[in-house]
Amino acid sequence: xxxxxxxxxxxxxxxxxxxxxxxxxxxxxxxxxxxxxxxxxxxxxxxxxxxxxxxxxxxxxxxxxxxxxxxxxxxxxxxxxxxxxxxxxxxxxxxxxxxxxxxxxxxxxxxxxxxxxxxxxxxxxxxxxxxxxxxxxxxxxxxxxxxxxxxxxxxxxxxxxxxxxxxxxxxxxxxxxxxxxxxxxxxxxxxxxxxxxxxxxxxxxxxxxxxxxxxxxxxxxxxxxxxxxxxxxxxxxxxxxxxxxxxxxxxxxxxxxxxxxxxxxxxxxxxxxxxxxxxxxxxxxxxxxxxxxxxxxxxxxxxxxxxx
Numbered sequence: 001x002x003x004x005x006x007x008x009x010x011x012x013x014x015x016x017x018x019x020x021x022x023x024x025x026x027x028x029x030x031x032x033x034x035x036x037x038x039x040x041x042x043x044x045x046x047x048x049x050x051x052x053x054x055x056x057x058x059x060x061x062x063x064x065x066x067x068x069x070x071x072x073x074x075x076x077x078x079x080x081x082x083x084x085x086x087x088x089x090x091x092x093x094x095x096x097x098x099x100x101x102x103x104x105x106x107x108x109x110x111x112x113x114x115x116x117x118x119x120x121x122x123x124x125x126x127x128x129x130x131x132x133x134x135x136x137x138x139x140x141x142x143x144x145x146x147x148x149x150x151x152x153x154x155x156x157x158x159x160x161x162x163x164x165x166x167x168x169x170x171x172x173x174x175x176x177x178x179x180x181x182x183x184x185x186x187x188x189x190x191x192x193x194x195x196x197x198x199x200x201x202x203x204x205x206x207x208x209x210x211x212x213x214x215x216x217x218x219x220x221x222x223x224x225x226x227x228x229x230x231x232x233x234x235x236x237x238x239x240x241x242x243x244x245x246x247x248x249x250x251x252x253x254x255x256x257x258x259x260x261x262x263x264x265x266x267x268x269x270x271x272x273x274x275x276x277x278x279x280x281x282x283x284x285x286x287x288x289x290x291x292x293x294x295x296x297x298x299x300x301x302x303x304x305x306x307x308x
Contacts, residue, residue, distance in 0.1 A: 003026045004165045005068040005094075011059050011081055012072035013037040014232075016124060018136025020070065021051050023169040024235045026138045036062035037133070038073070046133045057157035060088045068165070071097035071109065091116035098124055100185060100199030100235070102149045102178035104242035110151075118158035121149045121178065123185070124171060124195050129230035142170035149178040186246035190239055191254060193231065194247065196224075222281045 008030040011019040015036070024030045035052035036059045037043050038201065046055045056062040063085045071078050078097060089095065095113055099105045102121050126144040146166040150159050159175070165171045171306050176184070177247040199222070240247055264272040 001029060001168055003031055004010070004029050004161065004168060006030070006066045007034065007066045009031045009062045009066035010035045010052065010070050010072060011062060011085070012070075013042055013051060013055075013133045014072060014131050015127060015135040015140070017070060017072035018046075018051055018133050019126075019138065019140035020072075020169065021137075022136050022138035023141060024165075027168050027169050029165060030068075034062045034066065038077075042133055049134060051133050051136075059085050063088050063090075063093075065090055065095055066160070069093060069095045071095065071105075073077065074234050074238045075099045075101050075105060075242045078105055079112070080287060081113035082109040086112035086114060089114060089117045092118075094118040094120060094162055096120050096148075096162060098122060100189065100239050101243040104182045105147075105288065106151070119151065119154050120154055120159055120162050121151075122162070122164075122166075123149075123181065125189075126171070127231075129227050131232045131235075139170065141166075145170050146171040146173045147181055148175045149181050150175055182243050183246045183249075186243060186250040190243055190247045191235055191250040194251065196253070197236075212288045223270055241291045 008024065009018075010021060012034065014037075021033050021035070024033060032054070033052045035043075035046055035055045036057070037046065037055075040057075043055050043057065046052060057079055067090070069085065069089065071081060073081055078099060083094075091114070091272050095109070095117055096119075097109065098104055099121070100123060102123065105121055106119075108117060109121075124139050124141055124144065124146045126146075128140075148159065148163065148166075154251075163173050261273070261276065264276070
C-alpha cells in the first residue's frame with residue numbers, strides 16, 4: 001500500500017490509537033506517526049514499546065505539521081484538547097476523532113477548528129475490554145465498521161482521503177448524520193453496556209450470592225456481561241453524559257420490553273416467550289452472517305495485543 005498521510009498525530013494513546021499506529025505501520029500508510037497522551041506514565045510506556053515514531057509532552061507539539069490529527073481521548077476531554085491544538089493545526093490538515101458519541105463532539109470541537117482545517121468526525125465500531133498503549137493490535141479494525149459523520153460543508157476530497165485510510169486499515173466505512181449515529185449507537189452499544197454494568201452491579205449487591213459463587217459459576221451470559229462491564233469507566237461515563245437523550249430513550253423502550261417479558265413469565269405464557277426469543281435470535285444470526293461476530297466459543301476475541 002502507499003502512503004496516505006505523511007504525518008499523523010494521535011492524541012491519546014489507548015486501544016484505538018494504538019491499533020491505528022500498528023495498522024498504519026503494517027500497511028505503510030503514514031511516513032511518520034507522532035503521539036501524545038496526557039499521562040506521563042502512558043507517554044513513557046509508548047516510548048518504551050516504540051508505539052509511535054515520536055511521543056511528545058504536549059498535544060500542541062504533536063500536531064505541528066500533521067496532515068491528519070486523530071482525537072482519541074474521552075469524549076468529555078475533546079473540547080479542551082481541541083482548544084489547545086487549534087492554533088497549531090496546519091492549514092489543509094484533517095482532524096477526526098474516534099469518540100462513541102458524535103453530536104456532542106461536534107459541538108465541543110467544532111468551534112476550535114480553523115476554517116482552513118477539515119473536521120470530519122468518526123467512530124470505529126471496534127474494541128475490546130482492554131485499554132492503554134499496550135492494548136492495541138493491527139487487526140482490530142479488520143472487517144469492522146468505521147462510521148464517519150461529515151459536516152454539511154465537509155470537503156469531499158478530504159472525506160474520501162480519510163475513508164481511504166480507514167479502508168486501508170481493514171475496516172468498512174459508511175457515512176451518516178451525527179444525530180442518527182447517536183441514536184443507532186444507543187441501541188447497539190450504549191444501552192447494552194449500561195445493562196451489562198447494571199447486571200454485574202445486581203450480582204454485587206445480592207447478598208445471597210457470594211462473590212466466590214459469582215466468579216466460580218459464571219455461565220456464558222454473565223461471563224459476557226462481565227467482559228462488557230470491564231470496559232474503561234472514564235470513557236463510558238462520558239458516553240452516557242454526552243448521549244443522554246438517545247440513551248434514555250432506548251432505556252425507556254428496553255424497560256417496556258422487559259415488562260412484557262416479566263408479565264409473560266408471571267402468567268406462564270410459554271408461547272409468547274418462545275415467539276419473542278425466536279424473533280430476537282434471528283437478529284443475532286444476522287449479525288454473524290454480516291461478519292460482525294462469529295459462532296466460535298470465544299466469539300473470535302482471542303486475539304491479544306502484541307507485547308512491547
